[in-house]
Amino acid sequence: MEQPEIFPGRIRLGMVGGGEGAFIGAVHRHAARLDDRYQLLAGALSSSPEASQRSGLALGLDPSRIYGDYRQMAQAEAAREDGIEAVVIVTPNHMHAPVARAFLEAGINVICDKPVTTTSEDARMLQTLAEERGLLFAVTHNYSAYPLVRHAQQMVREGTLGAIRVVQVQYAQDWLAAPLEQDGHKQATWRTDPAKSGGGAIGDIGSHAWQLADFITGLKLESLSAQLSSFVPGRAIDDDVQVLLRYEGGARGMLWASQVAVGCTNELRIRVVGSEGGIEWAQEQPNELRWTPLGEPTRIITRGSAAMNAAGARTSRVPAGHPEGYIDAFGALYSEIACHLLARRSGGDPGAAQFPTIADGVRGVLFIETVQASSLAGGVWTKVS
Amino acid sequence: MEQPEIFPGRIRLGMVGGGEGAFIGAVHRHAARLDDRYQLLAGALSSSPEASQRSGLALGLDPSRIYGDYRQMAQAEAAREDGIEAVVIVTPNHMHAPVARAFLEAGINVICDKPVTTTSEDARMLQTLAEERGLLFAVTHNYSAYPLVRHAQQMVREGTLGAIRVVQVQYAQDWLAAPLEQDGHKQATWRTDPAKSGGGAIGDIGSHAWQLADFITGLKLESLSAQLSSFVPGRAIDDDVQVLLRYEGGARGMLWASQVAVGCTNELRIRVVGSEGGIEWAQEQPNELRWTPLGEPTRIITRGSAAMNAAGARTSRVPAGHPEGYIDAFGALYSEIACHLLARRSGGDPGAAQFPTIADGVRGVLFIETVQASSLAGGVWTKVS
């Protein structure tokens, strides 16, 4: 990566959520640690103070900076001279908005998991608040940091594919093909609870698929027609979503997200077709991008190879042939955010570092809401505002 | 295959279309020849009598059975004691109906390329006619004869996948990504002429994708929402189609067919997801079927292996590991049809031999018309009658 291996003064970080029984919190911690740009110093890791305390101690936090309540944490950290510079929010989705609000109001930068909120009203509120306070608000759409996703975005920007015609994107899993939530599976339980997740397959993974297409193509979505399904008996939320997409300028797309797709572990795939070429990328084989120039053989662009462009090289860490994966890309996203946090601290320039912001988060929630509205109305074509 | 290698008395065959400059006619001839169940004896191979004559001689036909006109051929062959038992129709689509009608009226069985006609009215007329005359009418949806497609159909029928939830099917090509029809490319010219093809991507390949899903799942389509696009400037017909599908019983599907998908040669792929398992098959690697039982590792079912069921074995010709392809499957379809033609001749039993008939052809044209109607109306959900 085009960054010093060691960062001049690590970012002081706090975390809300991510305690006992959580999944994504540990991923964020690995990601933050990978390039050594952050130091985790404070946390309100669980909704129960006791669990938060246990989790914080297990992570080696100073007991005085383990909080039982996120509001208390926001105020206490804001009051310290050595208080955290940014908070990572990895709670269930319905808590993102109140937690983010508390930290923004306390003047602390926010790194929040996706979808950023469960209503667009909340998302806009956070956007306004972050703008008013001049604070950074990152949304961890981690797939956008994969080197070959960056490479692909750059190809589209440079016009290598010509005018974009078709976008095919899918995120297919099978972990919810059986009714896990009825057996007390913690991750399944909150993710299939409409009150906590704000959306099933559409919120949990459809939002990633949307963002991947949005990030690579930069196309503006005009309208969509969607059908949400709940295939597993007794499930209170969608576990499969199918969407037709119309983009401004005439491009057309299809998006499929499923959590009941038996045979798919984590098949996030995208194909972008333009008048001059097509590309294909799959998250489970992230070190290869297939590129076909019109009328020529398909080329395999390998991460780390000489054929990778500068945008890809930016988030690539090890040489070609040494596979990078999920934590590598998540870590790269954290390093991109760190460049901006450092620039804020020191008044420097973050350079080409980029990450999804609350503006993307707002659009993501609007996408989810539009899908839900279309489906509820029987799949009618619905404008994306 | 569970059939004698050599057939007791080859089927006497004629062909309409398939002369100079044609593509699919030669494929039909290879297919008919492969298992030695047919002998091509007569033809009206071109709309021009001179070209028909040249083509027929090049194929070694008896000059007296090379016709300049299909009507003349139908009558002459019907009048011969050794006249053809079946005619293969491989003209551009708009000629399928009049040609098929002429042969049915002459009492000759029909093997017709797809889509069977350009209007459902014509298709129903042919269906009625074939039924009244008691004649065989096969539609060459060749992909349905691939051994692992047969295997997949049998899996669904036996309930191995449980209740079907999701169908994802695509047929993506890129040969029309540039405006070939504006340079006089013969195949491109008639296929992009609405008057001759009755549909662009939807008719040429969308119909294959529909049939593959229909054949494997046996699900009844209830309604659909479609968007047709013509991406190539100046093109008079759709070159891309995207469809959401609703099946009776609650299954949901997506269908994409494209002729501008740069990077795709002939990507006909299908994934069928049920409550108890999922399968995936791709026409370009037709000797493998991926099957994932719920909660277990994915298995690779290899054509010709001990894991292939009897339905698959029926159309499999060489041992596992010796790849079969397009002509093999097309030839297997011809052999299935031959079993029925022989049974008609001799009063025997065609056994388990199966092939798509005019009934499938009618449904296929209705599917195309429904897609076109939905798209024309702005993508509204439209019932499939």
Place this chain on the structure above:
Amino acid sequence: MEQPEIFPGRIRLGMVGGGEGAFIGAVHRHAARLDDRYQLLAGALSSSPEASQRSGLALGLDPSRIYGDYRQMAQAEAAREDGIEAVVIVTPNHMHAPVARAFLEAGINVICDKPVTTTSEDARMLQTLAEERGLLFAVTHNYSAYPLVRHAQQMVREGTLGAIRVVQVQYAQDWLAAPLEQDGHKQATWRTDPAKSGGGAIGDIGSHAWQLADFITGLKLESLSAQLSSFVPGRAIDDDVQVLLRYEGGARGMLWASQVAVGCTNELRIRVVGSEGGIEWAQEQPNELRWTPLGEPTRIITRGSAAMNAAGARTSRVPAGHPEGYIDAFGALYSEIACHLLARRSGGDPGAAQFPTIADGVRGVLFIETVQASSLAGGVWTKVS
């Protein structure tokens, strides 16, 4: 293919072997039939006259041309004005030499399965005989007719890969991983009988691997070091062979052939590495060739695409994306041979048509014998004469 679809006067063909219970005979018949250049007219299909008769009738042969004995057939056919122009020999290996000799002596061209004989002495005898009589002697190394194998040969000849450095070739199967021959499996029984096969894995499939490397690279083999193994208890012949190869000019290679490689159906693969590029091809996915120019991304050359060279186009039958397979390539080899047989008949020019001859057959048997000698001597480096 660059040939007329229908041949001016089909080649009159006979067959020795290939009757009841045989495998490869039916493949040869399908292959010969595919392009309609041959007509099977006579046969001595089994070593038992009764079985020969039954098999011949099932194939629709004229009873007067079904023979109980190959010598009788050679003489009778040679005496007919309309006698066969070529005989296909598909017996177990140990019978190739006497059968071929009988037909050569009767003045009839020979198409023989591989390995051409079980001793190099016999092979040379046949070579001499064919040369003296001026007869065609084809050896059906079918893999050499795959379009992308032809393409690869042409790339090497044109110097696209630079100086060849490394050849890696394997042919791995698993059908003999269990002792099938002890249960009366007909194919397994003669193929594992040293007296009938002249070699186990080395003869049955190692010879194909050798020929594929030989055909593509044109390199002259200098010496080798080999170890044959018989892994299955009770087996009388090698079921696995591993060889190091030294070519003239400094190239180095490895060859592995195995019939006990559980997990491999028919993995014939080759990689050729030169100073300017590398290629990789696998028989189970024969419609793709991977080509990497030095320092550039890997390209996928698709059979039938614009990127395929003329040598590949020569044996390619259907457009790109419609997969070709085993019978297609075998059929292409038969058509190449037919061009030569026709040229002999009519005095014409066979053009660029090519096929492995008895000269290749002799070298193939010498290769097998050298491998066996090296292994017997403990794996010492042994010159290839």
Place this chain on the structure above:
Amino acid sequence: MEQPEIFPGRIRLGMVGGGEGAFIGAVHRHAARLDDRYQLLAGALSSSPEASQRSGLALGLDPSRIYGDYRQMAQAEAAREDGIEAVVIVTPNHMHAPVARAFLEAGINVICDKPVTTTSEDARMLQTLAEERGLLFAVTHNYSAYPLVRHAQQMVREGTLGAIRVVQVQYAQDWLAAPLEQDGHKQATWRTDPAKSGGGAIGDIGSHAWQLADFITGLKLESLSAQLSSFVPGRAIDDDVQVLLRYEGGARGMLWASQVAVGCTNELRIRVVGSEGGIEWAQEQPNELRWTPLGEPTRIITRGSAAMNAAGARTSRVPAGHPEGYIDAFGALYSEIACHLLARRSGGDPGAAQFPTIADGVRGVLFIETVQASSLAGGVWTKVS
């Protein structure tokens, strides 16, 4: 992983080598950081004191613990109460022995890159020294920590594959296909200098291939026949190696390592065939293992899935479908070593944690020397001592 996310008291770590211009040092640092079990506190990062100082400061080390000389570092750190508990050696190969010796003599545990030394004499000296002093000596054969490699080892140990018959292993790269060392490329220069590397392809990557086969199968190597080649003009060392292997008990193997294999980025692949099943794994797609039980379809075992055994789960970090890669596995190896270092510190039990030790290192160097001896003698079969 079956370990606490945060370690009770991080291991105090030093590093020799890995300064400016190095490659593998940064990988070791990422790996050590990933699971937060180590803290890098001291270093002699370059052979030049000035460069060492610059590199150490860039890494945030306390200037008093940046050393210009490894001997000085060993003594100074040994003398400190808070001195390092282990040193990581990532110098060019010829320096491994003197550096390791210095730290062992100072009573400091060693984590050393591979090959552990350039002579077996040195390797044995280190083994003796480590044993005498009772110190830990880890050799970073990182590929042995991939979850599915652990899974594979466990499968072999449990007899799932039956008696092992064939081992096919390769490590093919192309980064040295051109004479980079003649243009001053730092990595290429020392790696192709016999005095510094102790072996070209055989030492750099052949040793990894050997170890992977050794780790998974546990088979004892009896003898080998090898040919080393230097294909690139002017190169002073082997850039390609081909080896036939004989194992005790009758298993046979082939090993290919190449740095000129145009088209291969980092193709470390292994296939292990036994009487009851076969497996295949490739480092560039490390999240899948193909397993074929005799007579059954191939299964794809996915890292993190329910089908992965406990040995695999031990080093797996994120859920299935979120790809892990090179740094993940390297980090898992560091965590395994950390379990042992902690047990030494606290007197606890390292449990099932395993890593390659100096004993493996000795055998690895003996393997390299045997290959070199065999090749030098013309490829004769040579016993492995």
